[in-house]
Amino acid sequence: MQRRNLFSHLARLAAAMAWQQVMATSAHAQSVVPEVWLPTADAFTLGVASGEPRPDAVVIWTRLAPQPLTPDGGMPPRPVPVRWDIALDERFARIVRNGVAAAHPDAGHSVHVDVNGLQPDRTYFYRFEAGGQRSPVGRTRTAPAPDSATGHLRVALASCQHYEMGYFTAHREIAAADVDLVLFVGDYIYGTQARAYQRVRRHPHVMPPVAERNLAHYRMHHAAYKLDADLRASHAAHPWLLTWDDHEVAADYAGLSSAELGDPELFLRVRTAAYRAYFEHMPLSPHRAPVGASMPLHGHYQWGRLAEFWTVDTRQYRDGAVCAGVHAPFDGKLLWRCDAAKAPERTMLGQSQAYELEAELASSERDWKFIVQTTQVAPGVVRTPLGPLIYADGWDAYPAARQRLLEAIAQPRVPNVVCLGGDVHRHVAAALRLDPNDPGSPVIASEIVTTSISSQGLSELLTSWMKRANPDLLHVRSDERGYVLLDVTPQQITCEFRATAHPVRADSRLRTQARYAIDRGVPGPRKL
Numbered sequence: 001m002q003r004r005n006l007f008s009h010l011a012r013l014a015a016a017m018a019w020q021q022v023m024a025t026s027a028h029a030q031s032v033v034p035e036v037w038l039p040t041a042d043a044f045t046l047g048v049a050s051g052e053p054r055p056d057a058v059v060i061w062t063r064l065a066p067q068p069l070t071p072d073g074g075m076p077p078r079p080v081p082v083r084w085d086i087a088l089d090e091r092f093a094r095i096v097r098n099g100v101a102a103a104h105p106d107a108g109h110s111v112h113v114d115v116n117g118l119q120p121d122r123t124y125f126y127r128f129e130a131g132g133q134r135s136p137v138g139r140t141r142t143a144p145a146p147d148s149a150t151g152h153l154r155v156a157l158a159s160c161q162h163y164e165m166g167y168f169t170a171h172r173e174i175a176a177a178d179v180d181l182v183l184f185v186g187d188y189i190y191g192t193q194a195r196a197y198q199r200v201r202r203h204p205h206v207m208p209p210v211a212e213r214n215l216a217h218y219r220m221h222h223a224a225y226k227l228d229a230d231l232r233a234s235h236a237a238h239p240w241l242l243t244w245d246d247h248e249v250a251a252d253y254a255g256l257s258s259a260e261l262g263d264p265e266l267f268l269r270v271r272t273a274a275y276r277a278y279f280e281h282m283p284l285s286p287h288r289a290p291v292g293a294s295m296p297l298h299g300h301y302q303w304g305r306l307a308e309f310w311t312v313d314t315r316q317y318r319d320g321a322v323c324a325g326v327h328a329p330f331d332g333k334l335l336w337r338c339d340a341a342k343a344p345e346r347t348m349l350g351q352s353q354a355y356e357l358e359a360e361l362a363s364s365e366r367d368w369k370f371i372v373q374t375t376q377v378a379p380g381v382v383r384t385p386l387g388p389l390i391y392a393d394g395w396d397a398y399p400a401a402r403q404r405l406l407e408a409i410a411q412p413r414v415p416n417v418v419c420l421g422g423d424v425h426r427h428v429a430a431a432l433r434l435d436p437n438d439p440g441s442p443v444i445a446s447e448i449v450t451t452s453i454s455s456q457g458l459s460e461l462l463t464s465w466m467k468r469a470n471p472d473l474l475h476v477r478s479d480e481r482g483y484v485l486l487d488v489t490p491q492q493i494t495c496e497f498r499a500t501a502h503p504v505r506a507d508s509r510l511r512t513q514a515r516y517a518i519d520r521g522v523p524g525p526r527k528l
Contacts, residue, residue, distance in 0.1 A: 036131075037076060037080045037130070037131045038131050038132060039064075039066045039074075039130075039131045039132075039133060040066065041066040041067065041074070042066060042133065043064045043065070043066050043130055043131055043133050044062060044064070044128065044133065044134075044135040044136065045065050045066065045068045045223075045226075045227065046062070046063050046065050046068060046223055046226040046227070046232070046281070047062070047135075047136055047138075047226060047232035047235060047236055048060065048061065048062045048126065048127070048128065048135050048136055048137075048138040048235065048236055049061045049062070049138065049235035049236065049240065049282070049283040050126065050138055050140035050235075050238075050239045050240070050283050051239050051240045051241060051242065051282070051283030051284060052114075052239070052241065052283070052284065052285050052299065052301070053140065053141060053142050053143045053181070053239040053301070054142065054143050054301065055120035055121075055142055055143050055144065055145050055146060055302075056116060056117060056118050056119075056120065056142065057114060057115060057116045057117075057118060057142070058115055058118065058124070058140050058141075058142055058239060059112060059113065059114050059115070059283050059284060059285050060084060060086065060112075060113050060115060060126045060128075060138065060140065060283065061110065061111065061112055061113075061282065061283035061284075062082070062110070062111050062128045062135055063103075063108060063109060063110040063111065063223075063280060063281065064080060064082070064103050064109040064110075064111075064130055064131075065108075065109065065223055068220070068223035068224075068226070068227060069204060069205055069220050069223060069224060070220070071216035071219065071220065072105070072216075073108065073109055073219070073223070075103075075105065075109045076105075077105050078105065079102045079103060079104045079105065080102070080103045080109060080130055080131070081100050081101075081102060081103075081130070082100065082101050082102070082103050082111050082128050082129070082130040083098065083099070083100050083128065083129040083130070084098060084099055084100075084101060084111070084113055084115075084126065084127070084128050084129075085097075085098045085126065085127055085129075086098070086115055086118075086124050086125070086126040087124065087125050087126070088122070088123075088124065088125070089125065090125045090137060090139075092125065092127065096118070096124070097115055097117060097118070099113070101113050103130065107280055108219055108277070108280040108281075110279075110280040110281065111128065112283070112284060112285065112286050112289075114285050114286060114287075118142050119142065120142050120143065120144050120145040120148070121141075121142060121143070121144040121145065121148065121150070121304075122141060122142050123139065123140070123141045124139070124140050124141065124142070125137055125138065125139055125140075126138050126139075126140060136232075136236060137236070138235075138236040138237075139236065139237055139238070140238070140239045141180060141238075141239060143301065143302065143303050143304070144303060144304035144306075145304065146302055146304065146305075147304075147305065148304040148305065149304065149305055149306075150303060150304030150305060150306040150307075151306070151489060151490065152306075152487075152488070152489055153180055153181070153303055153306055153307055153486075153487075153488040153489075154177075154178060154179045154180050154181075154485070154486065154487055154488070155179060155180065155181045155182070155183055155485075155486040155488065156174045156177060156179045156181070156182045156183070156238070156483055156484070156485055156486075157183045157185065157420055157422075157448065157450045157483060157484040157485075157486060158170065158171075158174065158182065158183070158184050158185070158422070158450055158453055158483040158484075159184060159185040159186050159187055159245070159374070159421075159422025159423060159450055159452060159453070160186070160187040160245075160422055160423065160425055160451075160452030160453060160454070160455040161187065161188065161189075161190075161225070161231070161452065161453035161454050161455065162187075162190040162192075162194060162452070162454050162455040162456075163189075163190065163201065163203050163224070163225060163228070163454070164190075164193060164194035164198070164199045164200065164201060164202060164203055165194050165198050165199070165200060165454045165455050165456055165502075165503060165504075166200050166453070166454030166455075166481060166502065166503045166504030166505070166508075167200065167201070167230070167454065167504050167505060167506045167508065168228050168230040168231050168234075168453055168454065168504075169230060169500065169504055169505075169506065169507075169508045169509075169510070170453045170454075170481065170482050170483045170498070170500075170504070170510060171228075171230040171231050171233065171234035171453065172230040172233065172234075173483075173498065173510050174234045174237070174238070174483060175230065175233035175234045175236070175237040175238075176237075177485070179238055179485070180238070180239075180303075181238060181239060181240075181241060181303075182234065182238045182239070182240045182241070183240075183241050183242075183309075183311075183372055183420060184240055184241070184242045184243075185242075185243055185245070185372060185373065185374050185420065185421060185422040185423070185450070186243060186244050186245025186246075186247075186248070186374040186375075186422055186423060187244075187245045187246070187247040187248070187422070187423065187452075187455065188222075188225065188242075188244070188247075188248055188278075188282075189221055189222060189225050189247060189248060190247045190455070191207035191210070191213070191221065191247060191250065191251075192207075192247070192251060193206065198456055198503070200454075200503045200504070200505070203221075203224060204224040204227060205217075205220040205221050205223070205224040207221055209260075210250045210258060210260045210261055210267075210270060211260075211261055211263075211266060211270070213270050213273060213274070214270075214273050215273040215276055215277060217273075218273050218274050218276075218277030218278075219277050219280065219281075221277075222277055222278070222280070222281040223281070226281065235283070239283070240282075240283055241299070241301060241309060241311050241372065242282055242283075242284070242297075242311065243297060243298070243311045243312060243313060243314075243372060243373065243374060244278060244297065244313070244315060244374070245314070245315060245374040245375070245422070245423055246315060246393070248274060248278050249270065249271055249274040249275070249315075250267075250270065250274075252321070252332070252333075252392075252393050253267070253271070253315065254315070254318050254319065254320045254321055255315075255316065255317060255318050255319060255320055256268060256271070256293075256320075257320040257321070258270070259321060259332060268293050269293075271293045272290070272292055272293040275290040275293065275294075275295045276290050278295075279295065284297075294316070295316070297311070297313045297316065298310070298311055298312055298313040298353055298356075299311045300360060302366065303366075305365070305366055305367060306366065306367050306368065306488060306489075306490060307366055307367065307368045307369075307370060307488055308364050308366040308368070308369050308370065309370045309372055310357055310360065310361075310369075310370070310371050310372060311372045312349060312353070312357065312371060312372060312373040312374075313349070313353060314348050314349060314373050314374045314375065315374070316350070317347065317348075317349060317350025317352075317353060318347060318348045318349070318350070318398070319345075319346045319347055319348075319398070321392060321393075321397075322335075322338060322340035322341050322343075322346075322397075323335055323338035323340055323341065323392075328392060329389075332392055333391070333392055333393070334382075334389045334390065334391065334392055335389070335390050335391075335392045335396075335397055336386070336387060336388075336389055336390075337387055338390075338397075341390070341397045341398070341399065342399055342400065343400065344400045345400070346398050346400055346401055347398070347401050348395065348398045348401045348402075349401065349405075354401075354404065354405070357371070357405075357408070358408040361408055361409065361411075361414045361417070362408070362411060362413050362414055364414070367416060367490045367520065368416050368418060368488060368493065368520075369414065369416060369417045369418070370417075370418050370419075370420055371409075371417065371418070371419045371420065372420050373419065373420070373421055374421060374422060374423050375393070375394045375395060375421050375422065375423035375424060375449075376394055376395065376421050376423065376424050376428060376430075376447070376449050377395050377402060377405070377419045377421065377430075377432060377447055378428070378430035378431075378432055378436065378447050378470065378472055378473060379396055379436045379437070379470050379472070380394065380396060380424070380466050380470060380473070381396060381466070381469050381470060382462065382465050382466050382469060383465070383469040388469075391424070393423075394423070394424070399436075402436065403435075403436075406432065406433075406434055406435075406436070406444065406445075407434070409432070409444055409445050410434045410442075410444040415521065415523075416520055416521065416523075417444070417445040417446070417523075418445065418446045418447070418448060418493065418518060419432065419445060419446070419447040419448075420447075420448055420449075420450075421447070421448075421449045421450070422449060422450050422452070423449075424449060424457075424458075425451055425452040425455050425456065425457035425458065425478060426449065426451050426457050426458065426463065426476055426477060426478035427449065427450065427451045427475065427476070427477045427480070427482070427484070427497040427499065427513060427514070428447065428448070428449035428473060428475060428476055429446075429447070429448055429449075429473075429474045429475040429495065429497075429514070429516045429525040429527075430446070430447040430448075430449070430472050430473050430474060430475075430525070431443045431445075431446065431447075431472045431474065431523065431524035431525065432444055432445040432446065432447050432472070432523070432524075433472060436472075439471065443472075443523045443524045444523055445523050446493075446518045446523055446524055446525050447525075448484055448486070448495050448516075448525070450482075450483055450484040451477070451478070451480060451481055451482055451483075451497075451499065452481055453481060453482075453483065453504075454481055454503070454504050455481075456502055456503075457478035457479060457480075457481075457502070458478040459478070460478065460479050462478075463476055463477070463478040463479075474516070474524075474525055474527065475497070475514050475516060475525075475527070477497070477499070477513055477514075479501075479502060480499035480500060480501055480502060480513060481499065481500055481501075481502050481503075481504050482497065482498040482499035482500055482510055482513070483498050484496065484497055484498065485498055490520065491519070491520045492517055492518065492519050492520060493517065493518040494515065494516075494517055494528070495515065495516045495517070495518070495525065496512055496515050497512065497513040497514045497515070497516075498510045498511070498512060498513070499511060499512075499513035514527070515527070515528040516528060
């Protein structure tokens with residue numbers, strides 16, 4: 001374990017050193033080029049955001065982009081000083097921390113400030129100033145002290161927001177909701193275009209084919225999404241914890257391979273650009289800055305004695321797709337009689353991340369343990385007369401890796417585990433068994449999966465087949481879009497599946513599709 005921890009710390013140290021080098025270069029450039037920058041348009045078109053809340057710190061973010069849909073955001077090719085303030089009140093009469101950060105062209109003129117020295121379990125307000133302009137005000141909060149007996153936590157769980165398939169009205173509701181934290185579990189952007197019958201609105205920026213994408217393309221596409229007012233409001237209202245899935249880079253990519261690109265070297269360049277743009281547009285700590293095509297995204301967070309969160313990266317380290325031709329029908333989306341998927345060495349998390357997660361789960365003393373990952377852990381097999389079909393891009397295609405994860409969860413010292421996911425565009429409440437293929441195997445954990453913000457789901461016919469074949473899927477709905485609201489207390493988690501019909505219109509209203517509870521000491525959700 002010491003060696004694994006050493007490698008993990010070295011990777012994070014390398015990212016931090018790389019970011020510090022950018023900042024050092026920025027500071028030097030400011031001293032060489034002292035001219036004042038005066039924007040001719042709103043510099044804060046992409047809003048503000050916060051994330052990674054800890055008892056004494058939180059990350060605040062913005063990006064200067066007066067012309068957001070241009071490759072350079074309409075910014076000069078030099079660093080610009082950005083003042084930041086964090087206060088106890090929305091009018092900033094009681095400022096508790098402030099400083100100046102450099103918005104550097106090498107980082108897309110983004111700013112990531114890890115604000116330290118804050119009080120635990122407090123609400124704060126923050127803002128930025130550059131070129132004589134002030135940003136919108138953001139609201140954030142710190143986590144409770146590690147040893148505090150926190151009695152309540154409210155979390156919004158969301159994923160999969162294809163811009164063209166619907167409006168982000170779920171984010172409008174999240175922004176107005178009384179929640180402490182937003183968990184976003186992947187597919188923040190989509191580089192694909194919706195079919196005409198699926199399209200509700202058009203991407204402001206259209207991505208080229210994967211092979212032609214570069215950093216400028218990803219920057220403009222992220223900016224196009226951030227121009228959505230509801231998404232900006234959701235970021236400004238609450239701190240976020242994030243992980244990614246595939247569409248932040250390319251559909252169904254796995255590690256260093258892409259279904260759309262056969263050239264690994266070319267895909268590595270694309271992944272490098274995508275990771276860099278992702279970092280530039282998210283409220284992530286500077287120590288997560290990518291180094292080339294690698295980025296230390298997975299994290300570990302505590303919320304008093306009540307909860308512990310692990311944000312898990314299921315993309316960067318996973319093994320590539322297996323089987324082809326007749327064994328991978330529907331353009332490789334499904335697998336049929338694919339023995340290669342059962343290889344014991346196949347991994348979703350990579351060895352180092354998996355070992356780190358297992359060790360931290362075993363040592364956790366929090367009431368609830370949330371594994372925040374991207375997709376559905378519970379089996380989603382569709383049985384046909386010719387044999388079972390499994391989803392090629394999820395845990396079903398990595399059964400040995402899933403079994404190792406479930407065995408780690410099943411240890412006596414690891415009670416009250418809840419897996420949270422997205423990706424599959426359906427609301428799911430499921431019981432997780434030690435052996436997913438044995439209906440007599442003990443239930444060891446619970447799973448809650450959120451449907452998409454806007455991306456279309458499976459047909460109800462396929463969903464009903466799936467539910468009949470997998471009795472541990474206690475609730476499954478693919479026909480509606482939305483998010484999940486989690487209300488956490490020491491004794492119980494209440495899960496409210498918020499939903500609206502597809503496609504999501506600008507005036508759509510969400511309702512409660514179903515409610516489930518997870519009781520402490522009793523794995524598996526129950527319907528309320």
